[in-house]
Every structure is written in C-alpha cells, then in structure tokens.
Amino acid sequence: MPDHTPTPDTGGDYNPRDYPAVAVTVDIVMFTIVDAELKVLLIQRGTPPFLGQWALPGGFIHPDEDLADAARRELAEETGIHQDPGHLEQFGSYGDPDRDPRMRVVTVGFWAIVSDLPTPAGGSDARNAELVAVSEVESGRIRLAFDHATILADALETARSKLESTTLAAAFCGPEFTVSDLRKVYDAVWNTELDAGNFQRKVTKSKGFIEPVEMPPARHGDKGGRPASLWTPGPAETLSPPISRPIEDQSPPS
Amino acid sequence: MPDHTPTPDTGGDYNPRDYPAVAVTVDIVMFTIVDAELKVLLIQRGTPPFLGQWALPGGFIHPDEDLADAARRELAEETGIHQDPGHLEQFGSYGDPDRDPRMRVVTVGFWAIVSDLPTPAGGSDARNAELVAVSEVESGRIRLAFDHATILADALETARSKLESTTLAAAFCGPEFTVSDLRKVYDAVWNTELDAGNFQRKVTKSKGFIEPVEMPPARHGDKGGRPASLWTPGPAETLSPPISRPIEDQSPPS
DNA sequence: CCAAAAGTGTTTCCTTTACACCCATGC
DNA sequence: GCATGGGTGTAAAGGAAACACTTTTGG
Numbered sequence: 001m002p003d004h005t006p007t008p009d010t011g012g013d014y015n016p017r018d019y020p021a022v023a024v025t026v027d028i029v030m031f032t033i034v035d036a037e038l039k040v041l042l043i044q045r046g047t048p049p050f051l052g053q054w055a056l057p058g059g060f061i062h063p064d065e066d067l068a069d070a071a072r073r074e075l076a077e078e079t080g081i082h083q084d085p086g087h088l089e090q091f092g093s094y095g096d097p098d099r100d101p102r103m104r105v106v107t108v109g110f111w112a113i114v115s116d117l118p119t120p121a122g123g124s125d126a127r128n129a130e131l132v133a134v135s136e137v138e139s140g141r142i143r144l145a146f147d148h149a150t151i152l153a154d155a156l157e158t159a160r161s162k163l164e165s166t167t168l169a170a171a172f173c174g175p176e177f178t179v180s181d182l183r184k185v186y187d188a189v190w191n192t193e194l195d196a197g198n199f200q201r202k203v204t205k206s207k208g209f210i211e212p213v214e215m216p217p218a219r220h221g222d223k224g225g226r227p228a229s230l231w232t233p234g235p236a237e238t239l240s241p242p243i244s245r246p247i248e249d250q251s252p253p254s
Numbered sequence: 255m256p257d258h259t260p261t262p263d264t265g266g267d268y269n270p271r272d273y274p275a276v277a278v279t280v281d282i283v284m285f286t287i288v289d290a291e292l293k294v295l296l297i298q299r300g301t302p303p304f305l306g307q308w309a310l311p312g313g314f315i316h317p318d319e320d321l322a323d324a325a326r327r328e329l330a331e332e333t334g335i336h337q338d339p340g341h342l343e344q345f346g347s348y349g350d351p352d353r354d355p356r357m358r359v360v361t362v363g364f365w366a367i368v369s370d371l372p373t374p375a376g377g378s379d380a381r382n383a384e385l386v387a388v389s390e391v392e393s394g395r396i397r398l399a400f401d402h403a404t405i406l407a408d409a410l411e412t413a414r415s416k417l418e419s420t421t422l423a424a425a426f427c428g429p430e431f432t433v434s435d436l437r438k439v440y441d442a443v444w445n446t447e448l449d450a451g452n453f454q455r456k457v458t459k460s461k462g463f464i465e466p467v468e469m470p471p472a473r474h475g476d477k478g479g480r481p482a483s484l485w486t487p488g489p490a491e492t493l494s495p496p497i498s499r500p501i502e503d504q505s506p507p508s
Numbered sequence: 509c510c511a512a513a514a515g516t517g518t519t520t521c522c523t524t525t526a527c528a529c530c531c532a533t534g535c
Numbered sequence: 536g537c538a539t540g541g542g543t544g545t546a547a548a549g550g551a552a553a554c555a556c557t558t559t560t561g562g
Contacts, residue, residue: 020317022278024349024360063274063358067349093347093362095278095321104317106278106360108347180514198552200515224561225513240501241550247494434541452525454542478534479540495523 023105026071027058027148029155030085030112031189032131033172038188039131040152041079042144046128049101050145054132056152058107071110079129085112086171091158092151099147111155113171163189165242167209170233176213178228179203190245202243208236277359280325281312281402283409284339284366285443286385287426292442293385294406295333296398300382303355304399310406311383312361325364333383339366340425345412346405353401365409367425417443419496421463424487430467432482433457444499456497462490 030041042054057078061070068088076082088110095106117131136142137152144152163169163186170177172185183199186192203209213230284295296308311332315324322342330336342364349360371385390396391406398406417423417440424431426439437453440446457463467484 020314022276022315024276024278060274061276061349061360064351066351067347067360090347093321093344095315095362097318097320106315106321106362108349108360178514195552195554196513197515197517197554202551204515223512224559225511226515226559228514244551432541449526450540451527451542451544456524458542477539478532479538480532480542482541498524 021104023103024061025058025105025107026061026067026074026110027056027107027151028071028075028110028112029056029152030075030079030081030114031134031155031159031172032114032117033185033188034117034131036184036188038134040134040137041081042130042132042142043078044128044130045145053145054137054142054148055145056148057129067108068110071108071112075112081114081117081129083114083117085114087111087113087168092154094147094151096147107151109151109155111159113159113168115172116174160189160245164239164244166238167233167236170210173233176230176232178230179210180228182210182231186243186245192246194246206236206239206241206243208234209239210234275358277357278315279312279359279361280315280321280328280364281310281361281405282325282329282364282366283310283406284329284333284335284368285388285409285413285426286368286371287439287442288371288385290438290442292388294388294391295335296384296386296396297332298382298384299399307399308386308396308402309399310402321362322364325362325366329366335368335371335383337368337371339368341365341367341422346408348401348405350401361405363405363409365413367413367422369426370428414443414499418493418498420492421487421490424464427487430484430486432484433464434482436464436485440497440499446500448500460490460493460495460497462488463493464488 028041032039032041041057043057045051045053045055057074059070059074059078061067062073065073067090071088071090072085075085089112090108090110093106093108097104099105099107132142134152134156137144137149138156143149159168169182169185169189172189173181179200180196182203183194183196186194186199210231211234213232215230282295286293286295295311297311299305299307299309311328313324313328313332315321316327319327321344325342325344326339329339343366344362344364347360347362351358353359353361386396388406388410391398391403392410397403413422423436423439423443426443427435433454434450436457437448437450440448440453464485465488467486469484
C-alpha cells in the first residue's frame with residue numbers, strides 16, 4: 001500500500017523515512033467469571049505515565065508475529081496465564097494521535113475468554129495482575145490509564161452482543177457444565193436474571209450449542225435441589241435463532 | 255503501553271529502536287449501489303508488486319490524524335470523491351507479517367457507504383478508480399492484490415450484518431427515497447428478493463427509521479405503477495426489532 | 509416434613525410469512 | 536382496457552414471555 005500515497009514510487013524498495021514513525025501494540029481485554037460475577041484482568045502500572053493506575057495488559061507486536069499471536073504472547077507474559085484462552089478475537093483499533101502522551105501508538109484491541117483460572121492471578125510472579133469486577137470500572141470507581149476505559153467499553157459491548165448470536169458463552173464454562181452454569185454466564189455478562197425454565201428449553205433445543213454428557217448426574221448444589229445433568233460445548237459456533245438480551249429498561253426512575 | 259513489555263523501562267522517553275519498524279495504513283472498502291447492484295470502489299495498481307491488479311484504495315496514516323481521518327483523506331485523494339461518505343467505520347485490522355512482501359504493514363480496514371456518486375468515477379483525474387460489481391470479486395472473476403480479497407469479504411459480512419440491526423441502509427439512498435428504493439438496497443446487499451408488502455410494513459412501523467416527506471407524491475416509475483411516497487432518514491441509528499436476512503439456502507442443488 | 513434447584517407444560521401474545529387483494533398510475 | 540408497481544388485509548405458523556407445576560435432592 002505504500003505506493004497508494006502521492007509520494008513518488010520507489011519501485012519496491014522502501015526507506016523508513018518514507019513513512020511516519022508509528023508503534024503498533026495489542027491490548028487485551030480478558031474476561032472470566034468468578035462467583036457469578038464478570039471480571040476483567042487488569043495490571044497495575046509500574047511506570048509513568050499513569051503510574052500506579054490500572055490498565056489493560058498489552059505490548060508491542062514483534063516483527064514476525066501476527067496480531068493474534070502477539071495478543072496471546074502478551075497475555076501470557078504479562079499475567080502469567082499460560083493457559084490458552086477459550087476465545088481470542090480482535091474487536092477494534094485505536095489510533096488517536098494523543099492517546100499515548102509519549103509517542104504515536106496504534107493499538108489493536110483483543111478480547112478473550114478464559115474459564116477456570118488456575119492460579120487466581122492474585123499476585124505471585126504475575127506482576128500485579130488482578131481480576132477486577134467489570135462493574136467497578138463501569139461505575140467509574142476504578143479509572144483506567146490511557147483510553148483503556150473506551151477500549152474496555154467497546155470490548156464489553158462486543159462480548160454482550162456476541163453472546164446473542166454465537167455459542168461463546170460456553171467458553172466461560174469448563175469442559176463440563178450445567179444449564180444453570182451457562183445461564184449464570186448470561187446473567188453475569190448481561191446483568192440480567194433470565195427465566196430458568198425458558199432458558200433451559202432455548203439452549204437445549206438449539207442444535208449444536210450444547211451436548212449431553214452420558215454420566216450419573218453428579219453435581220449437587222450447595223443448598224439442596226434436584227441435581228442437574230452435565231453438558232459439553234457442541235460443534236456449532238453460531239446460534240440460530242439467537243438468544244436475545246432483554247431490552248434495557250430505559251424508563252427513568254419515578 | 256510500551257512499558258508493558260519486559261524491556262527495561264526508560265522513564266518516559268522512547269528510542270525508535272526500542273520498537274520494531276512497522277507502517278500503519280488504512281484501506282477503504284467503499285460501497286455504493288448502481289442500478290440495483292452493489293458496487294465497490296477499486297483502483298488499478300500502477301506499481302509493483304501486483305502491478306495492474308485491482309486493489310482497495312488506502313495509504314499511510316499521517317502523524318497527526320486519527321484513523322478515521324486518514325481513511326477519509328485517502329478516499330478523497332485516491333478516488334477524487336470529495337463528497338463525505340454517508341457512513342465510515344472500521345471493521346478490522348490486518349497484520350500478517352507477510353501480507354505485504356516489501357515491509358511490515360499493519361492496515362486498518364474501513365468500510366464506507368456513499369450514495370449518488372457525483373462523477374461515476376470512471377477515470378478522469380481519479381486515477382483509475384472504478385466501481386466494480388461486488389459479485390465480480392466474490393465469484394473470483396476479479397482477483398485483488400495483497401490480502402484485499404479477505405479484507406473485502408470481511409467488510410461485506412460486516413455490511414450485511416449491519417443492515418439487520420442498524421438504519422444504515424438509508425445511507426445508500428439520497429436524502430429522499432421511496433420504500434422501494436430502500437428495499438432494493440437490502441436486495442442488492444443481501445442478494446435477496448424481499449417481499450414488498452411485508453417490507454413496507456416493517457420499515458414504516460419501525461420508529462425512527464424513516465420519516466414521511468410532506469409532498470405531492472412526485473416520483474414515477476419507468477413503466478407506470480402507482481406513484482410512491484417519499485421518505486427521509488429518521489433519527490434512529492439502531493433497529494429494534496431488527497430486519498433479519500432470510501436464512502441462506504444451504505441445501506445442495508439436486 | 510420443607511426449602512431449593514432442575515426441568516416440563518401450558519397459556520397468551522406477538523412477530524413473521526405467504527399471498528390475496530385493492531389502489532393509482534403509464535401506455 | 537392492461538401492465539406495473541405501491542400499499543393494505545388477513546390467516547396460518549412459529550417463537551417468546553410469564554408462570555404454574557412436577558421432579559429430585561439436602562436438611
């Protein structure tokens with residue numbers, strides 16, 4: 001593409017001075033669910049600017065790696081999570097000239113889903129990586145560095161929307177889960193309380209979403225109740241018909 | 255973000271050698287509709303590699319402009335279209351290390367909608383910019399340079415999906431249009447033949463999508479028929495409920 | 509026994525779909 | 536008149552929402 005610009009063409013060879021100095025980074029918005037609450041992985045900055053403030057994990061792309069590979073690598077390097085995410089996908093790029101006060105940085109935002117965080121990532125060698133409730137950021141109680149609040153908001157909307165039309169909700173669960181577990185994923189991401197009965201039908205009738213596990217219905221709840229049967233993710237990636245989130249209550253409180 | 259990497263922190267100052275040499279470009283997928291057919295604006299390359307082949311318009315971002323500004327500028331510079339697009343939005347970034355044989359280029363893909371192309375962009379000072387039927391590219395009859403076929407395919411899927419849930423279809427029409435015009439937009443983008451009656455109701459009952467023009471119902475068709483009333487785009491940006499595209503016929507021909 | 513969670517049935521309502529039908533124009 | 540496209544009516548089918556009800560466990 002360089003020769004799309006009005007600058008004279010050099011015939012295939014390019015001098016670095018022909019194009020402006022830009023750095024490209026990836027930033028990762030990694031979601032997981034703990035205790036039926038949606039969490040995002042943040043790190044605490046150890047250097048200025050925004051020293052001490054929360055930020056998304058991320059970093060430079062390397063010369064020979066694709067964007068998604070860079071995201072996977074940075075996620076592992078910065079948070080000590082070496083488990084492969086159940087899902088990793090880009091959702092947008094951010095290139096405001098002033099978004100980083102030090103230099104021109106264009107960043108590509110990725111969002112990821114991880115289930116069953118092995119080490120709860122509370123510190124240890126994971127340098128200050130922590131799972132923070134998304135509500136803490138959405139409510140403004142936690143401020144993020146750079147334009148990371150915008151990036152997180154976009155990732156959230158992407159994730160909420162994707163749960164409607166794809167089977168990605170299952171990526172929040174382990175390899176085996178109950179329909180209740182899956183419903184709690186939707187409730188956590190959407191801030192809803194879906195009807196248990198209707199959800200059961202929708203999800204079990206949707207072909208390829210989840211498949212039954214042939215097993216004695218083991219899992220018991222905490223406080224009694226009929227034991228639920230177990231399911232695993234099915235082969236489908238998209239949901240038709242979709243599971244649509246309830247329209248948000250947009251009437252002002254009386 | 256630079257100090258997210260394991261490299262030692264330099265305290266706020268950055269040497270260009272600290273990060274790999276990358277160029278950032280934007281590529282634009284500009285859609286319009288001519289004679290009820292979906293077209294995309296392509297340029298013919300005048301330099302190697304891919305000399306003479308079709309490609310998407312695009313180019314380097316400038317030091318002080320946002321990504322969307324760069325897309326607008328490149329669209330104007332490369333195609334002579336100085337009209338503001340009715341819509342311009344990014345849909346993905348592409349950073350495969352080998353996507354440009356000359357150097358590392360990360361490109362941000364934008365898609366745009368333009369209505370009523372003033373000069374049909376057939377040549378003149380617009381250097382070899384042409385409107386090409388999307389079907390020519392989808393069918394493989396036209397090959398695109400670099401990974402532009404992938405980029406175009408992603409833009410197409412984005413556009414097709416956005417027509418379901420947003421009011422963007424109106425951006426393909428002029429300031430005044432008939433319901434039929436709007437339906438032909440959907441038919442062109444989706445390769446469908448929507449039921450005229452049902453479409454009429456859906457679209458006129460959807461609040462904020464289109465609004466009636468108080469005017470003598472002027473527009474006549476070519477071959478007679480009751481004259482249609484005119485409408486303008488309404489204030490809404492999203493459609494609820496959405497206009498869902500029919501499920502694609504996925505049965506093999508007998 | 510009761511509480512609690514899993515799962516099914518049922519009723520009501522609304523949307524979608526197909527298609528018949530009328531309306532208003534050019535020829 | 537006839538053809539053509541604009542717009543409305545209508546009936547059948549399907550899905551969603553609310554909620555009663557049964558099942559199976561823990562205590």
